[in-house]
Amino acid sequence: MELSPIVLVLIGLLLAAWTAAAAWLMLAASARARGAETARKASRRMARMIDEAPAIPLVVRTDGRIEGSERLAGWFGLDKLPQFLSELVGGQGKGLSQDQVITLTEHVRRAQKTAAPFRMALTVPGSQRSLAVRGALADPQVFPGGAALLWIFDFSESENELARLRADAARARGDFAALVGLIEAAPLPMWFRGPDARLKLVNGAYVRAVGGESAEAVVAGQVELIEAVEGLTAAQVAAQAAEQRQPVERVVATTIDGQRRSMRVSDLPLGDEGVAGYAVDIEETEEQARALRAFRDAQRQMLDQLGVGVAQFDADHRLGFANQPFRRTFSMRPGVGEGLEFERFMRESREAGRTPEVRDFPAWRKERIEWFSADDAIEENWPLGDGTHLRIVAQPMPDGSLVLIAEDRTEQLAxxxxxxxxxxxxxxxxxxxxxxxxxxxxxxxxxxxxxxxxxxxxxxxxxxxxxxxxxxxxxxxxxxxxxxxxxxxxxxxxxxxxxxxxxxxxxxxxxxxxxxxxxxxxxxxxxxxxxxxxITDSQMAEDALRQRNKALEAADEVKTRFLANMSYEFRTPLTSIGGFAELLESGAAGELTDQGREYVAAIIESVQRLTAQVENVLDLSQSEAGLLPISKQRIDLLPFVTKVVRDREAAIVDGGLSLDLRGGASAKISADERQLGRAIGQLLDNAISATPKGGKILVDLSRRKDGVRIVVSDNGSGMTRAELSRALDGLQSDVDGNLERRQGLGIPLTRQLVEAHGGTLDIVSRKGEGTTASIFIP
Missing domain, CATH: 3.30.450.20 (PAS domain)
Structure with missing residues (x-):
């Protein structure tokens, strides 16, 4: 069937439109494919960036389910990321602790309900990892339904650094506190000046040195420790140190606690912060230096007084010191002093004839130079040409010096x-x-x-x-x-x-x-x-003397019987005379006239004196014959001597004398009260009679390791050596120089009484100065 041209045109147009639509669809599909690929690449890049990011997101839904990267599981110490937030609790060193999960859950729920953000830090147990969590309510466009978005950061390194910084800061604060405490406790004054050289800080030693009340008062008053020297104050010297940026050290004198002290002051610039300073008391060091110089001078003067020559050469072989005997021994010229070389000294000594005659003097001198490096002391004998014989001792010292000792032994050899x-x-x-x-x-x-x-x-x-x-x-x-x-x-x-x-x-x-x-x-x-x-001849004579001694012993027995009889014959008449005289004094025979009373008083006094003399003579005779009765008992020495002194109180007062009794109350002695009292009384009577009016008598009692000592001393007329010898024999010189018997035999009797107690009596007397009698009884 034939199609019309219109139909063909329409079909062509339809086919063209269809082709155009197919082409557009193909282009659009290709564009969408490229966009999808780009999105996938961007998504992968974003996911990779999130994986590599320092923070990892974690979504927590309202039911506790979590979504996140598996890398986060490694941060938590888990093998894989769990599905729920509560399952982050691990065990055996894995996951978070129970308390951390509970706290995190509370923060998440609060953020889901109130949209309040939160922050917290987590430390994974059993590891050094520190995590920071920042949470907030998620954007509904990203995670709808009220989910919470948590960003988790790993700041372990930051936390470690922070911990280290905190530790450093704590240590710095501790060091600073210790430094401040050390400065405050330092025994030497320390201070700090600002850039303007004014005091800003002083320690306690500074405050005590300037006599301030407190550190604040010293700083406020700008009280300076160091006085101005040569017109420069301490602040000006510190300012110069800051300008020169060099430490300044000087020795100055200042007054501390009213005393002048030498101080070594140091000013140390601390950049732009200021100047620190401290002062060291070197007064003792200066005193020691002065003492050392004085000791050295005294030592050298002492060495000059020795008869042995001493010289010291330093490590450079130069003479440091030589005493006068050394100079005389080696005939050193007056102008030669310190600094003389050892080689020159040996050469000049040889020229003066003060070294031995040797064939090769240079070699001999070289051997002596080696003394400086020797290990031990070296001793040599130098015979000189003039007959002098020297003993030389070379003592090397650890510092390389040498001490040379020269002794002239010529006289010793003689x-x-x-x-x-x-x-x-x-x-x-x-x-x-x-x-x-x-x-x-x-x-x-x-x-x-x-x-x-x-x-x-x-x-x-x-x-x-x-x-x-x-x-x-x-x-x-x-x-x-x-x-x-x-x-x-x-x-x-x-x-x-x-x-x-x-x-x-x-x-x-x-x-x-x-x-x-x-x-x-x-x-x-x-x-x-x-x-x-x-001694054959003397032995025969001794036998004859022994026979005569027997005869003397028989005579001594006769004397003993005589003393016993005479003691009775002497005391009985005296007792009778004294008794009748006291009866007459009491008026038993009638009232006496005044002259009769005087006669009777004279009779009684004479009887007492005669009785004392008779007792002295009998006791002395018995002591010499070894018949003196001694009955010892334990007595307290101080009360005993006090009683003896009291018995003579009237005589002391009448004589216008003063008596000083000294001694400890703990001294005790084993003695016969009567006999020892008579011995001390005799010494007191002699001191009273020999001391003029206004004189002093001292009685001193002292305890020794092996006994007691009783000393009776006076400042009376005293005795010469001849008079003391006569007194020990019972004789005393009168005013005219004639010998007379003075109150019987007082001092010999005292000596016999003391020796009867096993003690000793020592008497020291000087004419015009007084007498001191010392009794020692073991």
Whole structure:
């Protein structure tokens, strides 16, 4: 069928439209495909960027379901991310703790309900990871339905750095506090000035040094510790140190607590902050330096007084000091002083003839220079041409210096020669003595003996040539003794003189009838001297004296009986006379006239004095005969002596004297009250009678380790040595120089009474100065 052209046109148009539509669809599909690919690429890039981002998002839905990256599971220490928020709780070092999940859940629910954002920090248990959580309600366009969007940041490195910074800050604060405390507790004044050189900070030592009330008051008043020196104040010096940016140190004198002290002041610039300063008290150091200089000068003056020459050369071999004996020994010129080289010193000494004559002097001098590096002291003897003999000691010091000591031994050698002569003289003297002598060493060997020694003992002189020991000598002597057992006693005498250092002796009888006196004497050199004397003649005289002694003992018994009878015969009449006189004084025989009373009083006084003299004579006689009765008992010394002094109170007052009694109340003594009281009373009576009006008497009691001491002293007329000797014998010189018996035998009786107690009496007197009597009783 034939189509009309219109139909064909329409069909063509329809086909063209269809083709155009298909082309457009193909182009649109291609564009959408390219857009979808671009979106997928952008989505992948975004997902990769989110995965690589420092923060990872976490969506928490209203039912607790969570959505997030698996990388977040590694942050939480989990193998994979759980589905619900409550499942973040792990165990055995994985996940979050129960308290952390509960807290996070509460924050999430609050954000879902109120849209309030929140922040919190999480530390994964068992790890060093620190997480920061920022949460808020999610955009409905992103996560509809009220979900919460959490951004989780890993700030472990920041937290570690922050922790380190906090620790550094805490340590810095601690160090600063310690530094401030150290400065405050420092014993030396310290301060700090600002850029304007004004005080801003001072420590307690500064406040005490300036006498301020507090640090604030000192800073407010700008009280300076250091005074102005040469017109510059301490602030001006600190300003100069800040300008020069160099520390300034100086020694100045300042007043602290009213005393002038030397201080070493230091100003230390601290950049633009200011200037710090401190002051060190060097007064003691300065005093020590002055003392050291004084000691050095005194030491040098002392060395100048020695007879030994001393010189010191320093490490550079130069003379530092030489005393006057050293200069005289080596004939050093007056102008030569410190700084003289050792080589030059040796050369000049050789020129002056003060060194030994040697063939090669340079080599000899070189060997002496090596003394400076020697390890030990070196000693040499230098014989000089003029006959002088020097002993040289070179002592190297650790610092490389050398001390040279020169001793002139010329006189010592002469003395040694004289000693040899004396030894030969001693040997000759030994051989000429009448006594037999032998010297034994501490080991018992005979060292020296005279010719008479072997002949006295009757032994062969050739036996002495081998220097026998004491035991060998005893074996040689024993056969010649009347009693051979006495030979051991001779060995004990030698032993006592050599080893025990005691002087012992004895007598031995020989078989030929002779008697020998043996004595061992320790010598100062440690040896022992054995002396032997033939006393046969004196022994016979002793026997005669012994017979006479028996006769004297019989006479002494007669004297004893006489003293016993005379004691009764003397005391009985005196007692009767005194009793009748007292009866007359009391009026028993009638009223007496005034003149009669005077006679009776004189009789009573004379009877008392005569009774005292009789008792003194009898006691002295009994003491010399060994018959004085002593009945000792324990007494307190101070009350006892006080009573003796009180008994003489009237005499002391009448004489216008003052008495001072001193002593401790704890001293006790075992003595006879009556006899000791008489001894002390005699000394007090003598002191009272010998002291003029206005004089003083001292009684001092003291306790010693081995007894007590009683001292009675006065400032009276005193006695000469001859007068004291007569007083000890019971005699005293009168005014005209004639000897008279003074109150019986007071001082001899006192001495006898004291010695009867086992004590001693010492009397010291000087004419015109007084007398001191000292009693010591063990």
């Amino acid at each position: 003395l040694a020669a004289t000693r040899d002569t004396l030894l030969r003289t001693r040997t000759a003297t030994f051989d000429s003595l009448f006594e037999a002598l032998a010297v034994f060493a501490p080991d018992g060997h005979m060292q020296l003996w005279n010719r008479r020694f072997p002949s006295v003992w009757g032994i062969d002189p050739d036996e002495m040539d081998g220097h026998p020991t004491a035991e060998q000598l005893v074996a040689l002597i024993a056969p010649n003794l009347d009693n051979p057992k006495q030979a051991q006693g001779i060995g004990e005498v030698v032993r006592g003189a050599t080893l025990d250092r005691k002087q012992t002796g004895g007598r031995v009888a020989l078989a030929d009838g002779r008697t020998l006196e043996v004595a061992g004497v320790p010598l100062p050199d440690g040896n022992g001297l054995l002396t032997v004397l033939d």
